[in-house]
Amino acid sequence: MIYKVSYVVSGGDYPGGIKNETERPQVGAVVQIGRMKFEVTEVHEIIPPRDDFQFLHATVKPLPTPEKQSSG
């Protein structure tokens, strides 16, 4: 099975993407969309499966950026 996934970034500040995955995305998984990485927060079927393909919609949120370390 191949999963065609529509990824939408919550908040709308960053464009989402569409790509094929060999495994169904799971909540909590990390995915790279374009130049950034995101965490999957929700996954559901967008249209019924056809042939060897499932069609999914996933909502993602940006990964938190590491806080700068204080040097003293």
Next chain:
Amino acid sequence: MELVNILASVPLCSGLSPDQLASLTAISHRETYNTDATIFSQNHPGDKMYIITRGQVEIRLNDGSGGNHATLYLGQGQLFGEMALLDQGTRSASVVAVEDGTEVYAIRASDFLALCQQDTAIGFIVMRNMALDLSFKLRHKNLDPSASI
């Protein structure tokens, strides 16, 4: 992996027989791009559609004041450039690679239409899949306020 196997995993080719996949493979030409390389530019004439087999591309739109912004990212298995192939208009957006070694297979409109006329079953299946792809992109756009296709 051989191209015929790669295309078998692409929704555009869903439903094609091995012989039909081989015919489509014969008119597909591999191109590779590194990060920030432009594959084509908005408003330029277009005579090819592309299937992404590795990496990701960024769809960019002019904002009318000389700048442009990303509206969508497409990854493995996705199709782009099909609008100019269908309506023979200019490119509706620019497309830029966002990963080194981004690999696409290009299909010329003239080769594709000749194949569809030669084997109308291929034409029906691929055109149906292309319509489904555009439908999926519209559904994505409905869910993503920042998207454009």
